[in-house]
Amino acid sequence: xxxEPVKLGILGLGRWAKVLADAIQRSSRLRIVNSFSRSEESRxxxxxxxxxxxxxxxxxxxxxxxxxxxxxxTPNDAHREPILEAAAKGIDVYVDKPIAHTMGDALxxxxxxxxxxxxxxxxxxxxxxxxxxxxxxxxxxxxxGKLVMAEFNFSNDRSLELTPDKWRWYRDKSPGGPLIQLAVxxxxxxxxxxxxxxxxxxxxxxxxxxxxxxDVTMTLLEMESGQLCYIGSNWASQGTxxxxxxxxxxxxxxxxxFNFWSQSDVVDLHSxxxxxxxxxxxxxxxxxxxxxxxxxxxxxxxxxxxxxxxxEVGGSEAITALAVVxxxxxxxxxxxxxxxxxxxEG
Amino acid sequence: xxxEPVKLGILGLGRWAKVLADAIQRSSRLRIVNSFSRSEESRxxxxxxxxxxxxxxxxxxxxxxxxxxxxxxTPNDAHREPILEAAAKGIDVYVDKPIAHTMGDALxxxxxxxxxxxxxxxxxxxxxxxxxxxxxxxxxxxxxGKLVMAEFNFSNDRSLELTPDKWRWYRDKSPGGPLIQLAVxxxxxxxxxxxxxxxxxxxxxxxxxxxxxxDVTMTLLEMESGQLCYIGSNWASQGTxxxxxxxxxxxxxxxxxFNFWSQSDVVDLHSxxxxxxxxxxxxxxxxxxxxxxxxxxxxxxxxxxxxxxxxEVGGSEAITALAVVxxxxxxxxxxxxxxxxxxxEG
Numbered sequence: 001x002x003x004e005p006v007k008l009g010i011l012g013l014g015r016w017a018k019v020l021a022d023a024i025q026r027s028s029r030l031r032i033v034n035s036f037s038r039s040e041e042s043r044x045x046x047x048x049x050x051x052x053x054x055x056x057x058x059x060x061x062x063x064x065x066x067x068x069x070x071x072x073x074t075p076n077d078a079h080r081e082p083i084l085e086a087a088a089k090g091i092d093v094y095v096d097k098p099i100a101h102t103m104g105d106a107l108x109x110x111x112x113x114x115x116x117x118x119x120x121x122x123x124x125x126x127x128x129x130x131x132x133x134x135x136x137x138x139x140x141x142x143x144x145g146k147l148v149m150a151e152f153n154f155s156n157d158r159s160l161e162l163t164p165d166k167w168r169w170y171r172d173k174s175p176g177g178p179l180i181q182l183a184v185x186x187x188x189x190x191x192x193x194x195x196x197x198x199x200x201x202x203x204x205x206x207x208x209x210x211x212x213x214x215d216v217t218m219t220l221l222e223m224e225s226g227q228l229c230y231i232g233s234n235w236a237s238q239g240t241x242x243x244x245x246x247x248x249x250x251x252x253x254x255x256x257x258f259n260f261w262s263q264s265d266v267v268d269l270h271s272x273x274x275x276x277x278x279x280x281x282x283x284x285x286x287x288x289x290x291x292x293x294x295x296x297x298x299x300x301x302x303x304x305x306x307x308x309x310x311x312e313v314g315g316s317e318a319i320t321a322l323a324v325v326x327x328x329x330x331x332x333x334x335x336x337x338x339x340x341x342x343x344x345e346g
Numbered sequence: 347x348x349x350e351p352v353k354l355g356i357l358g359l360g361r362w363a364k365v366l367a368d369a370i371q372r373s374s375r376l377r378i379v380n381s382f383s384r385s386e387e388s389r390x391x392x393x394x395x396x397x398x399x400x401x402x403x404x405x406x407x408x409x410x411x412x413x414x415x416x417x418x419x420t421p422n423d424a425h426r427e428p429i430l431e432a433a434a435k436g437i438d439v440y441v442d443k444p445i446a447h448t449m450g451d452a453l454x455x456x457x458x459x460x461x462x463x464x465x466x467x468x469x470x471x472x473x474x475x476x477x478x479x480x481x482x483x484x485x486x487x488x489x490x491g492k493l494v495m496a497e498f499n500f501s502n503d504r505s506l507e508l509t510p511d512k513w514r515w516y517r518d519k520s521p522g523g524p525l526i527q528l529a530v531x532x533x534x535x536x537x538x539x540x541x542x543x544x545x546x547x548x549x550x551x552x553x554x555x556x557x558x559x560x561d562v563t564m565t566l567l568e569m570e571s572g573q574l575c576y577i578g579s580n581w582a583s584q585g586t587x588x589x590x591x592x593x594x595x596x597x598x599x600x601x602x603x604f605n606f607w608s609q610s611d612v613v614d615l616h617s618x619x620x621x622x623x624x625x626x627x628x629x630x631x632x633x634x635x636x637x638x639x640x641x642x643x644x645x646x647x648x649x650x651x652x653x654x655x656x657x658e659v660g661g662s663e664a665i666t667a668l669a670v671v672x673x674x675x676x677x678x679x680x681x682x683x684x685x686x687x688x689x690x691e692g
Contacts, residue, residue, distance in 0.1 A: 146553075146554065148553065148554070148562055148580050148582045148583040149562050149564065149578060149580055149583070151497070151499070151576075151578055153497070155592065157594070160594075199549075199681075201547045201548075201549065201566070201681070201683075202547075202566070203545075203547065203566050203568055203574050203683075205568070205572060205573075205574060207492075207494065207572055207573065208492065208494070208594060216494055216495050216573065216574050217574075218495065218566045218574045218575075218576050220547070220548070220549050220564045220566060222549055222551070226551060226553055227551075227553065227562065228549050228551060228562050228563075228564045229564075230497075230564050230576055230578060232495060232497055232576060234494050234495055234592065236494045236594055237494040237495070237592040237593060237594060237597060238592075238595075238596060238597050238622055238623075238624060238625070238626070238627075239627060240592070240597065240622075246501065246580065246583035246584075246586070247583060248503070248506075248554060248582055248583060249584075250584060251583060251584050251586065257627040258627055259626075259627050270627075276584050276586075277584075278584060279584070280584070280605075281584075281585060281603040281604055281605050281616075335545075335547070335682060335683035336681060336682050336683070337547075337549075337681035337682070
């Protein structure tokens with residue numbers, strides 16, 4: 001294991017870039033060597049803090065012979081161009097969720113990476129929370145019996161602070177508001193836990209945010225497996241993250257303390273998984289170990305680069321997660337149920 | 347307070363009749379004096395246990411000069427006839443929720459009681475749970491700020507035990523399955539907490555029950571006030587009852603231990619109300635006193651009889667609660683959002 005760490009460039013040096021850089025510092029298997037952002041101030045601050053080079057341009061970053069892969073944390077509507085440029089140069093890509101802000105961009109990004117034969121890893125880390133891993137294990141072992149339904153929620157009040165200089169303010173850059181920013185975590189996780197979505201119906205309202213986007217959303221999903229799911233996601237109330245899974249033999253209740261969401265080295269310790277067994281209302285705690293969803297996902301990216309492996313969440317999984325968001329947006333607009341197939345096929 | 351107890355007859359002597367009779371025994375303000383059921387065995391057992399007379403027929407029960415009001419716990423599709431007969435004789439009526447199994451019957455029942463000037467009290471007791479009363483008080487005092495959204499669930503696995511000799515087996519007698527049996531509790535409570543519903547969308551599936559009815563349902567509701575609500579209700583997983591209310595300043599989480607659902611003299615002690623204040627993920631417990639939702643509602647019925655008062659949940663409130671159920675059934679069938687007005691106006 002005296003292998004050299006995988007050397008990475010990073011584009012977009014805002015808040016989430018730092019969260020990812022912190023996760024990389026916890027690993028011996030990756031290292032950030034070069035960085036770029038349009039903001040001079042962000043470049044200065046980031047390169048000092050993480051002791052990496054600053055490139056003159058994104059193109060220069062990609063041309064750095066040491067750079068083996070690139071991490072992209074630009075706004076959702078600015079994923080396509082840098083990914084296409086990286087793919088054209090044969091550089092492997094890690095991009096934060098959602099894969100893109102439109103289905104069109106998502107399909108172009110996925111196709112370009114496949115055609116170029118580069119890795120595309122999409123940062124859907126929520127499925128790596130120890131609670132979600134444990135839920136999957138319990139379901140696979142038959143621990144809750146046949147699946148009946150599931151409920152998810154991911155909400156916080158961040159839309160209340162939005163200002164017109166933020167990209168999340170705008171419908172064209174952040175369509176669906178909390179659907180594409182928060183609920184998309186669960187749309188990937190429910191695919192991981194229960195398989196593909198068949199049909200979606202949703203409601204979305206703009207109640208309190210000063211921004212253009214909706215701030216209160218609710219989505220119902222019929223799974224191909226038959227069971228029903230609900231995802232609640234708003235951007236106007238206190239931080240909430242939960243998953244309830246109802247089986248014929250037992251129910252599971254998983255909650256995450258949102259205040260630790262971006263501290264993936266301790267978030268599992270601030271989570272709780274409980275089981276309600278048959279015939280009882282008691283909730284028994286199921287022990288969770290502490291993982292590190294962001295570090296683990298980035299280490300998987302390093303593995304994918306070195307061993308040309310497929311990541312757990314690549315283009316097609318991320319397109320599926322985004323398609324559920326788009327089905328919800330379309331259903332909320334039309335008041336009709338939307339088949340997932342209609343969204344994926346255009 | 348040395349007032350004579352109000353003397354009641356009771357029709358339909360099954361499980362829920364006994365739950366109500368137990369509640370009446372805890373009160374000095376009501377007394378069951380006469381009873382009737384089509385089953386000879388039920389009549390024997392009930393009259394022995396609750397030391398009341400047995401009438402030769404329902405008509406004889408109503409003709410009993412001592413009977414001031416009647417409690418009706420017949421199946422949902424057998425509410426109309428006995429209520430119309432009672433109204434025609436000027437006897438006040440308490441009927442268990444839902445008011446009827448169809449909107450048509452509900453409207454006829456309400457009209458008949460109004461025309462006859464008799465009390466119609468409908469057993470939507472869930473709003474009287476101390477947790478729901480406290481939630482209302484906290485909202486009214488501005489304790490959670492502006493309303494964002496709410497989530498409700500009421501589920502249990504009772505559809506799995508259904509057999510063709512039970513009326514709940516059949517779509518025409520129990521349309522919507524858990525929607526009309528369980529979710530209807532919440533459709534009244536959300537009206538109580540947040541006011542009228544504007545629009546409904548829903549999904550309903552038949553997954554595991556041997557019966558004709560659906561056993562897994564999810565409903566989204568847009569309220570006239572703007573906020574969104576969700577009601578999950580299935581008849582195939584372990585007993586669950588909760589209400590989450592999300593405000594801009596704080597969230598409320600209310601859960602009831604379903605095993606104590608029919609023991610209304612202790613159910614509040616087996617409930618939990620928690621508040622998650624602004625900026626925190628901590629849930630702080632809010633103390634609840636022990637009430638007795640069924641005894642209190644029946645005592646209100648006694649008051650209404652003696653003082654010709656209007657009950658908290660009369661015909662129009664119960665029709666509203668049923669209309670939400672019917673909007674959900676129609677939406678699940680058509681895949682389209684349904685305006686509540688369409689259902690109420692036919």
